[in-house]
Amino acid sequence: xxxxxxFLDEATKRMIxxxxxxxxxxxxxxxPFGAREMPLPYGWGTGGIQVTASIxxxxxxxxxxxxxxxxxxxxxxxxxxxxxxxxVATTTHTAEASIIQxxxxxxxxxxxxxxxxxxxxxxxxPLSRLEPxxxxxxxxxALADYGLMQVRLYEDIARHGRSASAYNHPxxxxxxxxxxxxxxxxxxxxxxxxxxxxxxxxxxxxKRIYAVPPYxxxxxxxxxxxxxxxxxxxxxxxxxxxxxxxxxxxxTDDVGGRMFVCSDTDHCEERAP
Amino acid sequence: xxxxxxxxxxxxxxxxxxxxxxxxxISIWPGEVVAIVGESGSGKSTLLxxxxxxxxxxxxxxxxxxxxxxxxxxxxxxxLLRAEWGFVHQNPRDGLRMAVSAGGNIGExxxxxxNCHYGNIRKSAASWLQKVEIEVDRLDDLPRTxxxxxxxxxxxxxxxxxxxxxxxxxxxxxxxxxxxxxxxxDLIRALVAELGLAVLIVTHDIAAARLLAHRIxxxxxxxxxxxxxxxxxxxxxxxxxxxxxxxxxxxx
Ligand SMILES: Nc1ncnc2c1ncn2[C@@H]1O[C@H](COP(=O)(O)OP(=O)(O)OP(=O)(O)O)[C@@H](O)[C@H]1O
Ligand SMILES: [Mg+2]
Ligand SMILES: [Zn+2]
Numbered sequence: 001x002x003x004x005x006x007f008l009d010e011a012t013k014r015m016i017x018x019x020x021x022x023x024x025x026x027x028x029x030x031x032p033f034g035a036r037e038m039p040l041p042y043g044w045g046t047g048g049i050q051v052t053a054s055i056x057x058x059x060x061x062x063x064x065x066x067x068x069x070x071x072x073x074x075x076x077x078x079x080x081x082x083x084x085x086x087x088v089a090t091t092t093h094t095a096e097a098s099i100i101q102x103x104x105x106x107x108x109x110x111x112x113x114x115x116x117x118x119x120x121x122x123x124x125x126p127l128s129r130l131e132p133x134x135x136x137x138x139x140x141x142a143l144a145d146y147g148l149m150q151v152r153l154y155e156d157i158a159r160h161g162r163s164a165s166a167y168n169h170p171x172x173x174x175x176x177x178x179x180x181x182x183x184x185x186x187x188x189x190x191x192x193x194x195x196x197x198x199x200x201x202x203x204x205x206x207k208r209i210y211a212v213p214p215y216x217x218x219x220x221x222x223x224x225x226x227x228x229x230x231x232x233x234x235x236x237x238x239x240x241x242x243x244x245x246x247x248x249x250x251x252t253d254d255v256g257g258r259m260f261v262c263s264d265t266d267h268c269e270e271r272a273p
Numbered sequence: 274x275x276x277x278x279x280x281x282x283x284x285x286x287x288x289x290x291x292x293x294x295x296x297x298x299i300s301i302w303p304g305e306v307v308a309i310v311g312e313s314g315s316g317k318s319t320l321l322x323x324x325x326x327x328x329x330x331x332x333x334x335x336x337x338x339x340x341x342x343x344x345x346x347x348x349x350x351x352x353l354l355r356a357e358w359g360f361v362h363q364n365p366r367d368g369l370r371m372a373v374s375a376g377g378n379i380g381e382x383x384x385x386x387x388n389c390h391y392g393n394i395r396k397s398a399a400s401w402l403q404k405v406e407i408e409v410d411r412l413d414d415l416p417r418t419x420x421x422x423x424x425x426x427x428x429x430x431x432x433x434x435x436x437x438x439x440x441x442x443x444x445x446x447x448x449x450x451x452x453x454x455x456x457x458x459d460l461i462r463a464l465v466a467e468l469g470l471a472v473l474i475v476t477h478d479i480a481a482a483r484l485l486a487h488r489i490x491x492x493x494x495x496x497x498x499x500x501x502x503x504x505x506x507x508x509x510x511x512x513x514x515x516x517x518x519x520x521x522x523x524x525x
Contacts, residue, residue, distance in 0.1 A: 143348045147385025151370070151377050154384065157391055158374055158413050223391040
């Protein structure tokens with residue numbers, strides 16, 4: 001059996017590209033698309049893979065990360081999938097990649113003009129927990145009626161004393177659309193603001209694509225008297241000593257030993273002595 | 274006399290063969306309390322929903338502050354509903370967010386209007402809890418831990434926090450014990466007087482109408498059969514149906 005270039009047939013890719021163009025034209029707005037069955041179950045990044053498959057060309061260099069790491073099974077198999085079906089070069093270096101597909105992290109290295117970051121999105125609707133009716137949440141977006149989201153932040157502060165959820169902290173895009181940043185740590189949210197790279201988001205199960213064009217304002221929701229203030233573990237990286245990177249806590253033995261290391265493995269390797 | 278705050282004329286609405294509203298006209302002036310009474314199925318709730326822009330009539334017009342509510346965009350109507358109007362439902366579950374704390378429930382309208390200061394929102398929420406006679410230490414509790422009467426008072430606080438001009442209430446004391454009803458009615462009466470609100474209240478309870486309302490509108494089979502000042506309607510009813518309504522209450 002033979003597959004089309006980058007697995008998806010040309011008609012499907014055209015349809016997805018149309019959705020992407022519309023998404024770029026309306027920053028933060030979720031555009032429905034006719035998601036295709038992919039050779040992976042939902043939850044393995046099918047939305048991101050379909051977006052990548054629709055934009056990738058032979059001259060692209062692809063990097064894939066899962067929670068910041070290039071070497072997890074999932075990242076490795078997606079990279080191999082595109083190396084095989086699209087004949088592209090792959091890399092683990094952020095600086096060398098033209099397309100970065102990611103699950104749950106933004107690289108520490110500042111992304112450059114011309115680069116594209118593709119996020120895998122499990123749940124695209126930021127209002128879903130508060131307003132499960134799709135017709136109603138669509139209407140709230142249309143009317144920019146986001147008081148409900150502010151209520152959720154209010155509840156967070158009232159209960160936990162903080163406004164920043166650790167992950168998936170909602171953002172306002174271009175002062176108009178409320179958007180889920182996907183489950184990246186709140187620490188990464190500021191990187192989205194006026195990012196020189198194009199940001200594309202694909203949700204396979206929910207069949208939605210959305211986008212943030214380069215240099216677009218992305219503001220994390222907060223209160224005037226509880227400004228957005230994401231947490232970073234108060235340690236330097238145990239490998240490279242970085243004090244400004246997002247850290248993973250790693251258990252080192254079975255007697256409670258642990259250490260903090262950069263979650264962005266490429267960043268850490270570049271810095272390590 | 275000044276212009277009415279809201280004025281509706283010729284409202285007609287059919288549900289299949291049922292004529293829920295039949296050429297209904299009604300006006301309410303700033304600061305006025307109008308009670309809508311009538312038997313079950315007479316169209317009271319339907320009228321409130323049409324007046325508040327939540328349902329569209331087949332014919333007729335609703336003017337609010339001189340503006341045609343039917344001709345507004347949905348965005349415009351929603352803005353009115355969360356800023357200048359308020360709606361208090363019979364069932365608190367329809368009017369409260371049960372998964373959100375009392376403070377969050379009260380603060381929602383403030384936040385929807387763009388208030389982004391947590392401390393100020395919390396201060397208003399606490400002061401409104403006090404106004405509706407709920408202990409301030411319940412601010413972070415969920416509504417389901419409240420009694421039925423407290424839930425209704427919370428719904429009122431949540432609605433009044435933005436100091437709207439016009440409140441719609443659909444049997445706000447409906448599911449409550451008699452003694453709880455009396456306390457809630459007293460509270461509504463005090464708040465309405467203090468804030469100078471205009472209120473359209475649907476009620477089955479003639480005694481409540483007498484306590485609260487300046488004017489009474491009597492509905493039957495989707496029509497307004499009688500209306501007038503409260504004392505006049507209750508003490509000297511003209512329409513045979515109103516006479517029946519008043520005497521059956523007195524007999525009860
Ligand atoms: N959505 C609907 N679909 C069909 N019929 C409806 C609908 N809403 C109301 N009706 C009918 O319209 C009539 C008026 O109903 P409405 O709920 O306005 O009465 P009501 O005076 O509020 O009664 P109650 O005192 O029992 O609350 C009734 O015959 C009712 O069955
Ligand atoms: Mg009713
Ligand atoms: Zn490191």
